[in-house]
Amino acid sequence: MTADLVQASWTRIDAWLREHAPRTFATLRPPAGDDEIAAAQEELGVTFPPDLVASLLRHNGALEGPEAFRFSSGDRPLGVSGILGDTGFMRGIDQGIDGEDEGYWLRGYVKFGSYDVTSDGLLVDCRTGRDSFGAVGRFFDETGTSFGEADSLGEYLAEEADQLERGQDAGIVTFNGRLFREASLPARPKYSAGEPLPAPDEQLPELDLSHSPTDLLHVSHLDGHEELGALIATLPYEQVVEAAQKQLRRLAVETGLNNYPEVEAALNAWERGEAPPRPDQTDPLALRLRAVLAQADTGRDRALRWAAEKIALGIWGSPYRSVCESAEIRSHFTVDWRADLHADLGNPPLPPIPDDRFWGALSNPAIDSSWYAAQYAQDRS
Numbered sequence: 001m002t003a004d005l006v007q008a009s010w011t012r013i014d015a016w017l018r019e020h021a022p023r024t025f026a027t028l029r030p031p032a033g034d035d036e037i038a039a040a041q042e043e044l045g046v047t048f049p050p051d052l053v054a055s056l057l058r059h060n061g062a063l064e065g066p067e068a069f070r071f072s073s074g075d076r077p078l079g080v081s082g083i084l085g086d087t088g089f090m091r092g093i094d095q096g097i098d099g100e101d102e103g104y105w106l107r108g109y110v111k112f113g114s115y116d117v118t119s120d121g122l123l124v125d126c127r128t129g130r131d132s133f134g135a136v137g138r139f140f141d142e143t144g145t146s147f148g149e150a151d152s153l154g155e156y157l158a159e160e161a162d163q164l165e166r167g168q169d170a171g172i173v174t175f176n177g178r179l180f181r182e183a184s185l186p187a188r189p190k191y192s193a194g195e196p197l198p199a200p201d202e203q204l205p206e207l208d209l210s211h212s213p214t215d216l217l218h219v220s221h222l223d224g225h226e227e228l229g230a231l232i233a234t235l236p237y238e239q240v241v242e243a244a245q246k247q248l249r250r251l252a253v254e255t256g257l258n259n260y261p262e263v264e265a266a267l268n269a270w271e272r273g274e275a276p277p278r279p280d281q282t283d284p285l286a287l288r289l290r291a292v293l294a295q296a297d298t299g300r301d302r303a304l305r306w307a308a309e310k311i312a313l314g315i316w317g318s319p320y321r322s323v324c325e326s327a328e329i330r331s332h333f334t335v336d337w338r339a340d341l342h343a344d345l346g347n348p349p350l351p352p353i354p355d356d357r358f359w360g361a362l363s364n365p366a367i368d369s370s371w372y373a374a375q376y377a378q379d380r381s
Helices: 002-020 034-044 050-056 080-094 153-170 226-234 237-255 261-271 284-298 302-316 319-330 337-344 356-361 370-380
Strands: 109-114 121-125 136-140 144-150 172-175 178-181
Touching (some): 034 080, 050 109, 050 153, 109 136, 121 144, 136 153, 153 172, 226 319, 226 337, 237 302, 237 319, 261 284, 261 302, 302 319
Antiparallel strands (some): 109 121, 121 136, 136 144, 172 178
């Protein structure tokens, strides 16, 4: 029975999360009650497949929030109340569209996983008497419903357990007790570092040289890094500078840009506290980075272009912005970028995931948190 597969799969998922991502495991809720599940079926006028019942009897969904357990699709498992609310919402959307369009939404569909940000999510076919009864599909705002995720929720959960147990080979990463799912890293093209420096009059893309160490960093750059962003915002300036240097060095090594003598010399000087004066577009380092931009454009290698731009930002710009953006670009080269960033910051204790109140109370002249501060002031008044 696939209901037995549901239980076996949740046992594997729970065991893996308990050991490797306890904070994510803690968001899985206790079992739903039989009466609660029966009442939901009656209210929706459908029969839940045995797999959905078995899953709810194991976990009545997952709590909301940034630490929530999510399936590989990015969807958070819904409990009974969430199933009722989201399925009812989808039925409301369906009114006036085409209730018989199987590619959009039918009353026999029940949503059991939510993307939260949009109405996208996982659903199960509850139309009894059909071969598709119990099949798992996914709804997208733009394109509607499609099936093919799995023939049953048991099969779907078994694949989720397999992915967790495969670890990084399946894009599974843990950090600070939480589960993250990273995209697989594509093979990187190889570039030669032996090219001669371009001539000053060669037609090359312009390099942004407008950066300044005193540029304000908007808090949105930090908010996306969650607890690491809160750490960057509150550490001493000197520690942030050192982390920015280490992150930029990692990025240069991962892209091979450190093999260019102009880049290596500039990084060495910055690490010694001897950042070179701002150049014009024809200075050796600027010419080298402009040549890399041209090479990246020819090869349609956005990551290489971004890396070259971050070299300029790191050496001549705000260390706060540099450390944030270097980490973001490094996510295209390694799944361990969070652990690397934490190490480069000195591995201090991590604060809680910041909320708007945290950013509103932040006092750091290098960071623009004025919008949050205004909201925080209103809340306090």
